Every structure is written in structure tokens, then in C-alpha cells.
Amino acid sequence: MSSVGTHRARVMAELGEVKASAWKTGKLNIVLQALEKEVSLLGLNELERIGTEIALANLLRGLPDKLASSVKNMLTERLAQKKVDKLKLVGGGAR
Numbered sequence: 001m002s003s004v005g006t007h008r009a010r011v012m013a014e015l016g017e018v019k020a021s022a023w024k025t026g027k028l029n030i031v032l033q034a035l036e037k038e039v040s041l042l043g044l045n046e047l048e049r050i051g052t053e054i055a056l057a058n059l060l061r062g063l064p065d066k067l068a069s070s071v072k073n074m075l076t077e078r079l080a081q082k083k084v085d086k087l088k089l090v091g092g093g094a095r
Helices: 003-025 028-042 044-060 065-080
Strands: none
Touching: 003 028, 028 044, 044 065
16 A cells, blocks of 8 residues: 555544544534545545536537636636536536
8 A cells, every 4th residue: 555545544544533432422513524524535525526527518518719718717716616516417508
């Protein structure tokens, strides 16, 4: 296992201990924080980002380059500000 893999495994084990202790003491905010750290460490939020980028690429396909770039920048900014939850394409359009 690589040093990064070893470090990741150690951090995951420690987060497991933190969660177990937090569950026992009823500190649910700590449980949620530990879960968020696990999601980040495992890259699970990266899968959603990639899905959003694919949806965005499908949405912008066929638009003139300048317009597509402008729309992409605007949507990317709004996603970063949490003003747009997700992009889902149904029948070729955003919904």
C-alpha cells in the first residue's frame, strides 16, 4: 500500500473511532462532521462533480463557443455558490 493509502486507511480508522464515540455520547453534529470528512477523503463528492460536468457538457453541446463558455462560467459560479443544486438532463435539456 502506498504511503497515501496507508495515511488514508489510518485517517479512516480514526474517523471510525470518532464516530463510534460520538454515537455513544449522542453528539450527532460530530457524527455528521466525521461523515463529511469520510466523503471528502474517499472522493465521493468528486463523483457528483464529474456527473455535473458531464451534464453541463451535454447541455452546452451545439451552442456557439462564446455563448457556451459564458453559460458554463455562469452555471459553474452558481454551483459553487450553492444556488443551483444539480444539473439533470432529460430529453436533451436542463431541468
